Amino acid sequence: MAPLGTGDFGTLSTDYGPAAWVPANSSNYTVSSRESAYPINYIVIHTMQGSYAGSISWFQNAAAGTSAHYLLRSSDGAVTQMVRDKDIAWHAGNWTYNTQSIGIEHEGYVDNASWYTDAMYRSSAALTRYLCDKYGIPKTRTNIIGHNQVPGATHTDPGPNWNWTYYMQLVTGDTTPPPTAWSTVVDNTTAGRFTASANWGTSTYSAQRYGADYRYANPVAASDTAWYKVNIPATATYRVEVWYPAVAGYNTSTPYIVATTSGNQTVAVNQTANGGVWRSLGTFTLAAGDANKVGVSRWSGSTGYVIADAIRITRV
Secondary structure (H helix, E strand, C coil): CCCCCCCCCCCECCCCCCCEECCCCHHHEECCCCCCCCCCCEEEEEECCECHHHHHHHHCCCCCCCCCCEEECCCCCCEEECCCCCCEECCCCCHHHHHHEEEEEECECCCCHHHCCHHHHHHHHHHHHHHHHHHCCCCCCCCEEEHHHCCCCCCCCCCCCCCHHHHHHHHHCCCCCCCCCCEEEEECCCCCCEECCCCCEEECCCCCCCCCCEEEECCCCCCCCEEEEEEECCCEEEEEEEECCCCCCECCCEEEEEEECCEEEEEEECCCCCCCCCEEEEEEEECCEEEEEEEECCCCCCCCEEEECEEEEEEC
């Protein structure tokens, strides 16, 4: 959970202690007296399709015609509340669900899994758990739903990259690893587990690095991939996360390659922001065996160094 005040605003929420309070424009929600006027039966999970700061600014704009109760920042899980729990935010696109739900927006884009950081998952789950306990909402997927599950919804968020299994484990507190759980970290210095050509340099420039140093290279119109070798214990579904230092001059579209059972899948990551934390690329089916499983390619259309630091793979 992010510390108090990390929403970058001075006033704290009276509904949820760890949240900053920044009121939405009064034109963007309906004043009410929940739960006497309406029961609160649902939590609706959203993806902003934009930035944390930009969404806060938009909900303060009278022309927006939309709002949410809470907003979560990707990099550290900071929380800002913009509509009181008792009032009706306009977030679900369905009046009945608006009256009976609390909307939680998450920074990022549905087609880019790297925005769904562990810090944001944990912070959001703590908020959802608190709200469920406060209002008697069952901690089930019947009552904790995505925007795409609202009847009549035209939105697809939070999208296929949102890890519902992990999120609900955090909400319910059922985070004890099952017998089949497995996780490993491979750093660029892990012996026998990282390979890169001589075109990749070594740097200690950023304090956000994982371990002693990290590798960097200029983008080119050729893959020249730096690979992380992982011994996967069984063919199954795994969450793949990456760690990199974020520097303003680094690459905004670094291609990470994941070797799945259905072929290589590429996820582009902006390495100028949200560094120094584990960032999820998504969940993938990986084949059992000891082989190159995650790579960082130099084939980027953006300028700035591409970075290869560390990866973490966890069975889910």
